Amino acid sequence: MSDKLHSAAIPSSxxxxxxxxxxxxxxxxxxxxxxxxxxxxxxxxxVRRMLIVMIAATSLNFILGYGGMAAxxxxxxxxxxxxxxxxxxxxxxxxxxxxxxxxxxxxxxIAALIGAVSLRTRGVYFxxxxxxxxxxLYYLAVSLSAYGGDDGYGLYSPLxxxxxxxxxxxxxxxxxxxxxxxxxxxxxxxxxxSRFGLALTGIRDNETRMxxxxxxxxxxxxxxxxxxxxxxGLAGALLASHNNxxxxxxxxxxxSATLLVMVVLGGLGRRWGAVLGVAVWLALSEVLKLYxxxxxxxxxxxxxxxxxxxxxxxxxxxDRRRAVQ
Amino acid sequence: xxxxxxxxxxxxFGGLVATDHVSLSVEPGEVHALIGPNGAGKSxxxxxxxxxxxxxxxSIVLDGVELTSLSAHDRVRxxxxxxxxxxxVFRGDSVLDNLLLAAQAxxxxxxxxxGRRAGESALRERALELAHTVGLADMLDRVAGTxxxxxxxxxxxxxxxxxxxxxxxxxxxxxxxxxxxxxQMVELIARLRSEAAILLIEHDMDAVFQLADRISxxxxxxVLASGxxxxxxxxPEVQAVYxxxxxxx
Numbered sequence: 001m002s003d004k005l006h007s008a009a010i011p012s013s014x015x016x017x018x019x020x021x022x023x024x025x026x027x028x029x030x031x032x033x034x035x036x037x038x039x040x041x042x043x044x045x046x047v048r049r050m051l052i053v054m055i056a057a058t059s060l061n062f063i064l065g066y067g068g069m070a071a072x073x074x075x076x077x078x079x080x081x082x083x084x085x086x087x088x089x090x091x092x093x094x095x096x097x098x099x100x101x102x103x104x105x106x107x108x109x110i111a112a113l114i115g116a117v118s119l120r121t122r123g124v125y126f127x128x129x130x131x132x133x134x135x136x137l138y139y140l141a142v143s144l145s146a147y148g149g150d151d152g153y154g155l156y157s158p159l160x161x162x163x164x165x166x167x168x169x170x171x172x173x174x175x176x177x178x179x180x181x182x183x184x185x186x187x188x189x190x191x192x193x194s195r196f197g198l199a200l201t202g203i204r205d206n207e208t209r210m211x212x213x214x215x216x217x218x219x220x221x222x223x224x225x226x227x228x229x230x231x232x233g234l235a236g237a238l239l240a241s242h243n244n245x246x247x248x249x250x251x252x253x254x255x256s257a258t259l260l261v262m263v264v265l266g267g268l269g270r271r272w273g274a275v276l277g278v279a280v281w282l283a284l285s286e287v288l289k290l291y292x293x294x295x296x297x298x299x300x301x302x303x304x305x306x307x308x309x310x311x312x313x314x315x316x317x318x319d320r321r322r323a324v325q
Numbered sequence: 326x327x328x329x330x331x332x333x334x335x336x337x338f339g340g341l342v343a344t345d346h347v348s349l350s351v352e353p354g355e356v357h358a359l360i361g362p363n364g365a366g367k368s369x370x371x372x373x374x375x376x377x378x379x380x381x382x383x384s385i386v387l388d389g390v391e392l393t394s395l396s397a398h399d400r401v402r403x404x405x406x407x408x409x410x411x412x413x414v415f416r417g418d419s420v421l422d423n424l425l426l427a428a429q430a431x432x433x434x435x436x437x438x439x440g441r442r443a444g445e446s447a448l449r450e451r452a453l454e455l456a457h458t459v460g461l462a463d464m465l466d467r468v469a470g471t472x473x474x475x476x477x478x479x480x481x482x483x484x485x486x487x488x489x490x491x492x493x494x495x496x497x498x499x500x501x502x503x504x505x506x507x508x509q510m511v512e513l514i515a516r517l518r519s520e521a522a523i524l525l526i527e528h529d530m531d532a533v534f535q536l537a538d539r540i541s542x543x544x545x546x547x548v549l550a551s552g553x554x555x556x557x558x559x560x561p562e563v564q565a566v567y568x569x570x571x572x573x574x
Contacts, residue, residue, distance in 0.1 A: 187438075195429055196438040202415060202426050209413045212375065214401030214430040214488055223436060 021185075028178050032171035041170065045242075048174045050282050051181040052238045057263050057274035058188050059231035064260070065269030066197055067224045068204030070127045072256050073114070073134030077229040079251025080107040081236025083141060086153045086246050090146070096159035096167055096241065103237030104230045110137075111229020115222045122207075131253055141248035152247025159241055167241045177238055184231060189271050200224055201269075265306060267313025276314045328353045328522050329405075329492045334373050334383035336366075336546075343369040345546035346383070351492060351522045356514070358525045358533045361543035362566065367526045368410060370543065371496045374524070375407045376400045388491050401430070404491035410500055410526075412477045414484065416470030420461055423469050423480055424452035427487035451487070459483040459513060475506030482513065486520070493521040499529040511535055534558075542566070 028047070035044040056078055063069045081103035088099045114133045121129055147153045158168035167173045191197045203210045203217055211217045240246045249255070258281075266277020284302065288295035310317050327350040336344035343366045351357045361367050372378040374385060376397035385392045392400045415423050428451040429435060429442065442448065456462045459479040464472065469480060478498060485493060498514065499507045511532050514523065518536075527533050533540065534554050541551040542563050550560045557563055 190441075191438040193441050193443065194438045195433075195435045195440075195442050198426060198442055199429065199435040205415050205417060206413060208377065209409070209415070209484070210430075211377065211397045212401065212407055212409070212413070213427050213484060214398045214406075215435060216396075216398050220435060 021182075025178070025182055029175065032174045036171065044170060044174060046282075046286060048170075048177050049239070049242055050278060051177050052235050052242055053259075053262075053282065054275050054278045055181050055184050055238070056232045056235035057259055057266070057278045058184055059228040059235070060259055061263045061266075061268065061270075061274035062188055062191070062200075063224050063228045064263060065267075065273060066192055066204065067200045067221060069119075069221060069225060070123070071118075071130040071225070071228075072127045072253065072260065073130035073132075073137075074228075074232050074259050075251045075253070075255035076114075076130075076134030076137040077107045077111055077232035078236035078239065078255070079134075079137055079141060079248070080110050080229075081233030082240040082246040082250050083144075083147065083236075084233065085159075085237045085240040086147050086155070089155055089159070090153070094157070094160050096161050099159055100234060100237040100241075103233045107233020107236065108226050108230030111233075112222065112226040115225035115229070119218060119221050119225060131256070134251060134256055135253055138248055138251045138253070141251060148247070150248065152245055152249075155240060155244045155246070158244070173241070177242075180234070180238070184234075185275065192271065196220070196223075204269075261303065265303060265313060267315030270313060270315035272315040272318070273313055280314060327351065328355075328388055329524070330384075330386045331374060332384045332386075334370065334385070335381045336369055336373055336378060337381050343546050344373060344380075347543070347546070347548055348383075349524075349541050349548065349551065351524055352538075353522055354518060355538045356518055356523045356525055356536050358527060358537035358540045359543060360527065360530075360533055360540060361549075365543040366546040367543055368496065369546075371407065371410075371494055371526055375405065375494055401488050401490075404488070405494070406485040406488040406490035406492075406521075407494035408478075408481045408485045408496055408498060410496040412474070412481050414469045414477055414480050416468075418469055419465065420456065420467050420469055420472070420480060421449075421452060421465040424455050424461075424465075424483060424487070425449065427484040428452050428455065431488055455483045455486055458486060458516075460509075475502055475509065478502065478506070478510060479513065482517075486517070490521045493517065493523045495523060495525045495527070497526055497528060499527060499532055507532060 031047060032044050035041060056074065060071070060074045063071060084103040084106045085099045088102055093099055114130070118126055118129045118133065142150050158166040160166050161172065161176070165172055199215055199220055203220060207217055236250065239250070262277040262281045263274050265281060266275065267273030285295055285299055288298055306314065329351040332348050334344050334347045347370060349357070359367055359370070369378065373380045376395060380393070387403060387405050390403050392403060392405065395403070415426065425442070425448055428448050432448060432451070453462065456465060459482055461476070461479055461483060464476065469477060482498065495514065498510050502510065507529060514525065514536055517523065525533070525536060537554055539551065539553055540557040542549040542557060544566050549566060550557060550563050
């Protein structure tokens, strides 16, 4: 029995899994060039947005899937990142790196504060309190008349990337987003099998035991929550540059919920879960929008079908190891 | 000097005084058993000592270090480790992964998010050592949740041993066990006393009288009597409250 488990674990770690990420990276890197040739600029932009959402979803998957923290306020941190860019642009900052870097720091700091309070609670209470904090941020954004309030804030000139380039250079911005998304994915993959990731998984599975083993459970969770918030803020900052526009709706709780649905759809606590979930969800909604105004309907039905057919999420279908168990 | 001293511990749940000025001590190398009928407050006391519950009063000192205001995980770092009455292991993980996780808590930082833990040979050695100590070396690849109850109990003990505790709290280690498994556990605990002093909470009287150097009897949150096995066996109040009940059953 133990031998069977062992041999079943081998195919998933080698072979396809090894070269697939690299192949995907090459294909995506070629996209702006091929897209420009074929006049598919819109779709290059679409994939860019997809990659940005993947960054946010990956960070959510880390705390929810590996850490078991059911946070329903992740869009709040995306919003903090986006509004940090707005605030800096409004104050005259023009460097993308400065704005994005500041977004990471500010959203990380806000996540640390919110986490410090929220992580005193668990389960549904944690979900409600993270939701409440995100809604507070949402209404704060609505009330910020200096940054457009309800109407949002337009970023009229693209941010500078150095060497005379700006985020207005669609291909270059695409590659930067791709590189960041790939780094985040690689980091999350490594972290999942590191001491930190495995401790987090232990907390998800049996928090009391982890405390009794001597783990500083609260501090570990707070570190994960802060890191995830910072990455969500980075996604928000990139999204601001992608749209050249930021509005409070970015941080509305339905955005948090959609992000959560995407991660669950893709596979909670699975390496490819967030990436798959975002890709399928956004691609489907894009396609369905071509056919009907009521695209939420078929999307909802498909989601129900997936939940029944693949309760472990799409990534779970490919993960043979767990299937054996 | 005693290795461990709990002084005047108090815990109230609303109007109920679950732990009523309990004091007890454990000497180095000693097995001190804590017995008492259901609802006497044994589990509450274990949770107070291990830090999973905050005490309303009293103090806890282990090896000269005041632990009273420390969190549960900090108490573990100071050498106070525990098992659980209801087996508490990582059911979805293999025995080896369980032991690795326990070993990890006591070697370097768990905030490191680079580097595969699987590559750490020191951790693996420690895990194997723990497996040998409790007799699980031939089950490393088994998924913990699929193991028989008695084996899971051993794993629970192994997890607690990872801390190299000075004092080991065993919360009803024989609970739900058949006679054969119980005897194995008695033998295991007898072996462990060379590594740590033990505070043993147990219902199984045979086991208690086999293992304990001293016994304290808890009833209605208070220590009714405390002394060596012969003293407890002869104590009239204890017979009435506890041992007597056992005979009637």
